[in-house]
Amino acid sequence: MPAFKELVFSGVQPTGNLHLGNYLGAIKRFVAMQAQFECLYCVVDLHAITVWQDPGELTRQIREVTAAFLAAGIDPARSVVFNQSQVPQHAELAWIFNCVARLGWLNRMTQFKEKAGKDRENASVGLYDYPVLMAADILAYRATHVPVGEDQKQHLELTRDIAQKFNNDFAGTIAEQGHGEAFFPLTEPLIGGPAARVMSLRDGTKKMSKSDPSDYSRINLTDDSDAIAQKVRKAKTDAEPLPSETAGLEKRPEADNLVGIFAALNDASREDVLREYGGAQFSAFKGALVDLAVAKLGPIGAEMKRLVADPGHIDAVLADGAARAEAIAAPNVAAVKDIVGFVRRR
Numbered sequence: 001m002p003a004f005k006e007l008v009f010s011g012v013q014p015t016g017n018l019h020l021g022n023y024l025g026a027i028k029r030f031v032a033m034q035a036q037f038e039c040l041y042c043v044v045d046l047h048a049i050t051v052w053q054d055p056g057e058l059t060r061q062i063r064e065v066t067a068a069f070l071a072a073g074i075d076p077a078r079s080v081v082f083n084q085s086q087v088p089q090h091a092e093l094a095w096i097f098n099c100v101a102r103l104g105w106l107n108r109m110t111q112f113k114e115k116a117g118k119d120r121e122n123a124s125v126g127l128y129d130y131p132v133l134m135a136a137d138i139l140a141y142r143a144t145h146v147p148v149g150e151d152q153k154q155h156l157e158l159t160r161d162i163a164q165k166f167n168n169d170f171a172g173t174i175a176e177q178g179h180g181e182a183f184f185p186l187t188e189p190l191i192g193g194p195a196a197r198v199m200s201l202r203d204g205t206k207k208m209s210k211s212d213p214s215d216y217s218r219i220n221l222t223d224d225s226d227a228i229a230q231k232v233r234k235a236k237t238d239a240e241p242l243p244s245e246t247a248g249l250e251k252r253p254e255a256d257n258l259v260g261i262f263a264a265l266n267d268a269s270r271e272d273v274l275r276e277y278g279g280a281q282f283s284a285f286k287g288a289l290v291d292l293a294v295a296k297l298g299p300i301g302a303e304m305k306r307l308v309a310d311p312g313h314i315d316a317v318l319a320d321g322a323a324r325a326e327a328i329a330a331p332n333v334a335a336v337k338d339i340v341g342f343v344r345r346r
């Protein structure tokens with residue numbers, strides 16, 4: 001595999017409230033990556049409409065996710081911040097990838113099965129095709145690294161399968177047209193840290209999710225300190241005090257989750273947290289967690305509110321990002337069309 005320029009890409013859907021899982025599993029890590037990599041962060045509005053979105057609400061949510069990126073510390077002068085629908089190469093490359101990806105591969109996607117539920121016949125074709133568009137998002141930039149939460153692992157494996165099959169199917173023209181052995185990198189998923197899978201506060205065996213009917217299951221980035229305190233205090237736990245070693249968290253999903261959240265918020269590990277709180281009762285630990293969560297999330301929520309009050313500024317950030325994103329994606333997708341054998345407009 002030839003060396004590809006290191007580039008980070010990731011995306012967040014503008015659907016429903018952003019929560020602590022989105023922040024700790026993804027957005028907080030996006031911020032950290034900026035020091036080391038050139039990064040593109042995308043509000044994936046084309047993905048959002050795979051399930052029904054009220055148009056006015058969608059517009060609001062696109063701006064809100066952008067505000068969350070900025071409020072969390074993504075610097076739009078350094079990283080490219082944009083929304084997917086402003087860069088036509090995503091949809092265009094997705095079509096070509098539709099003809100590379102195999103039905104059998106998509107039939108294995110567990111997230112489609114979960115999201116479509118029992119009423120599969122009534123799911124949109126877009127929902128089924130969702131992971132192919134994800135591959136196009138990443139590969140339009142030939143991105144080498146993608147920070148995501150654990151729930152996206154299977155989709156990133158599919159992205160690698162699509163890249164590999166394209167590189168193999170078109171190996172002849174890829175070499176002839178001067179791209180060497182492979183046109184697309186095999187992108188590395190970056191899944192990690194103590195909060196790669198943040199669980200519901202009501203049930204430690206279920207993922208924290210935007211679609212959980214109970215708002216007590218998640219902490220939203222826009223929750224005020226009272227709401228954060230109430231949700232943490234009501235969070236499900238067991239009757240034992242915290243263990244001193246991580247082995248003691250096994251089979252205690254709620255304890256494990258709260259310790260993982262504390263660790264991620266504090267840039268520490270579970271071991272560090274248990275060194276300090278091993279033997280503590282949940283009442284004391286929850287008090288410390290409330291203080292930490294309010295200290296870390298409060299300023300982000302406040303900055304989001306300030307930013308969404310000025311949609312003109314957000315839209316200008318998105319327009320600038322889209323132009324910079326397109327400058328990278330357009331030559332890549334033009335080269336893909338040449339590789340496939342289409343005739344260019346001259």
Ligand code: TYM
Binds near residue numbers: 009208
């Ligand atoms: P979305 O909007 O559902 O989630 C955004 C990010 O948040 C992570 N995440 C979590 N991490 C830890 N614990 C949780 N409970 C939790 N819930 C969500 C997700 O893993 C994700 O990183 N399909 C993507 C959006 C996307 C994308 C892409 C990502 C579209 N194109 C290209 C990377 C590259 C998604 O599910 O977003």
